[in-house]
Amino acid sequence: MKKVFGYILSPIHYIAFGLLLGIFQPIQWICYRAFGYRAHKYSVDILNSLLTATYYLLGNRVSFVNKQNLPTNRSIIFVANHQSMYDIPPLIWKLAPWHAKFISKIELTKGIPSISYNLKVGGGANIDRKDPRQSITELMKLGQRMKENVWSTVIFPEGTRSKDGNVRAFQSAGIATILKKCPDALIVxxxxxxxxxMVQYGTFPLSTFEHLKFTVLPAIEVNKRPADEVVKEAEAEIKKFLGQDLDPL
Structure with missing residues (x-):
């Protein structure tokens, strides 16, 4: 039945999603050009709250649980498992107080209303996966901006989306690069x-009546430990929370 309802409700969701992207393209441009970073960020936060609301047009709902007392005067590297593009709007919206930036493929900086513009001017890192030197440079610049502005970032260390919800092995290279420039960052x-x-049937139809859950887990102090060790700890905590088997040591 979820798939059947998906055929009916997916077009409504996509129309609303697309309209929001189109409407907020000029809004973002005006905010950034006329009023600067903070106004632009505020417009992006509103956009992503509304994009999240379009999930409800499918009968889906979103829960974001954060019982952690996270500092807003310290950079944070949020480390999450990655399941679909629908991970992103709720994270941007709910992590707004920490100025969370994303690491994206450079191809996404062209051709997508609102999204491409935000990637260009929002302060994140846009990497070319075919060019390791460019990728490292972008991550170093992101780490420097985090340190200077007390920004945060969201990283999906699996490197790709999980199609079945099972967490894949985390890679530490990106986090290690950022920590070189922002060594005091907290890992969350x-x-x-x-x-x-939501995408178990592909991009059409989208699944309906699902409950997307985001849970912020206790912070991890780096304390000059190797990035690989810290990332493995974050991976273990996520798998433990999700009830998935831990990789053998």
Whole structure:
């Protein structure tokens, strides 16, 4: 039945999603050009709250649980498992107080209303996966901006989306690069559940009546430890929360 309702409700969701992207393209441009970073960020936060609301047009709902007392005067590297593109709007919206930036493929900086513009001017890192030197440079610049502005970032260390919700092995290279420029950053794992179910039938139809869950887990201090060790700890905490088997040591 979820798939049947998906055929009916997916077009409504996509129309609303697309209209929001189109409407907020000029809004973002005006905010950034006329009023600068903070106004632009505020417009992006509103956009992503509304994009999240379009999930409800499918009968889906979103829960974001953050019982952690996270500092807003310190950079944070939010480390999350990755399930679909529908992970992203709720994270941008709910992590707004920490100025969370994303690492994106450079191809996304062209051709997508609102999204491409935000990637260009929003302060994140846009990497070319075919050019390791460019990727490292972008991550170093992001780490420097985090340190200078007390910004944060969201990283999906799996490197690709999980199609079945099972967490893949985390890679530490990106986090290690950022920590070189922002060594005092706090590591905060986020466990994502059921976002993969929205696209379990592909991009059409989208699944309906799913419950997407985002849970912020206790922070991890780096304390000059190797990035690989810290990332493995974050991976273990996420898997433990999701009830998935831990990789053998």
């Amino acid at each position: 794992p986020i466990a994502i559940e059921n976002a993969w179910k």
